[in-house]
Amino acid sequence: MTNDRRVLVHPDKPALAAAVAARFMTKLLDILDEQAVAHIVLTGGSMGGAVLEAVASSPARTSIDWTRVHFWWGDERWVPAGDAERNDAQSFEALLDALELPEGNAHPFPASDSGLELDVAAEVYAAELAAHGVDGQPYPIFDITFLGVGPDGHIASLFPHRSGIQVTDRTVIAVRNSPKPPPERLSLTRPVLNSSQRVWFVLAGADKASALGLALAGASRDEVPVAGIKGRRRTVFFVDRDAAAEVPEQLIAPEY
Template identity: 85%
Template sequence: MTNERRVLVHPDKASLASSVAARFITKMLDILDAQAVAHVVLTGGSMGSAMLEAVAASPARTSIDWSRVHFWWGDERWVPAGDGERNDRQAQEALLDDLDLPAENVHPFPASDSGLSLDEAAASAAAELSTHGVDGLPHPIFDITFLGVGPDGHIASLFPHRSGIRVTDRTVIAVRNSPKPPPERLSLTRPVINSSQRVWLVLAGADKASALGLALAGASRDEVPVAGIKGRRRTVFFVDADAAAEVPEALISRDY
């Protein structure tokens, strides 16, 4: 079982979203052919939504038994349920509402109007993860984890020069004083993300080029958190041409 890092470059954001969507559908068919249930972590942001919209638009999506797929999120903004800024709301509008999923297959983080404090919400999310734990782990082993990457190299809500990227004794952390609004968030931790079979990072735009280049050049995970992310089987950076501007030619894959 090899552990590979690949960079796949696409001409623009539209082709990037459609390509990732097609690969996601194909891989889900393979996964569900080999096992009874799949666990997928979704990401927010414009590319996360664009990819899900491309899945929704694909006729091939009907070939998947979505009732066997569980959806989670890498992080969430601490805002009320249904708020348009929430990653789960964006995913629901882009795809999930059209899949007729069993309610128990969708695992959003608690919302700020849930009656829980931020720390209680982190504990509640950790407990939800543990109900699907396998192999002695307090969480599922995710089959595919989607992540976006910020211009500063952050992933989920694990930011540079913050303690979150170094946490190893919890599955979910409460994030306060985030350098990106809103200031309060919930996030999976790095060990949970890195236990994923496959980590697919989707990023577009020239403002992401420096972070991607630094991550692939071996930067410190404290300086560039994405540098510390690697799936068990495979780590793939799906990028557009602008984001690939500082990627060494030798690291770019010509096939997948």
């Protein structure tokens, strides 16, 4: 199966969120028809939350056996558990609380009030990944990984001109002095993200156009981290019209 990058353009943010939510539920049904469980990586941000809210409001979500779905996160802010700034808190509010997931199906990063130091928290999450690893890998097979993209081209908490995007000997890193607040974070590394079967980028707004255009034009991953992320089977950029302003015409797909 091809793993070429494709760009799907939607007229605005509401249409984008609704379309991604519908594709997610359809694909998840297909995945669960073929295998016992699915592993999904969630992202934060306004679009990450909007997609989950669209799933929550859709009658189609009742057709999915959510007890067979495990949720992970690509990165997390090092703030207390339940803080509104945490990606997991946003995900639970938008969708996960409504799913009544079995204990152990959601895998949030440790929080700053967990009693752990930041580096130890990274090791704890790495161990959680490894506990679900298959085929000798220290992480599960991620069926769909959602990622947002910052105006600077960062993904998860892997930022331009920082060492995080270059790390290959760990699955989770502690991030300090982040150029985007808060300064301390936890993040999956590039090899883990690139192990995903499908990477779905969801981004909207004119401020994302430059980073997207550069990534698709072959920019260095150190300069534009999103350029270094690609799913094994499929990589799709779901974008609104504003974010697509600098995308080469030949990369815009008429349909998925």
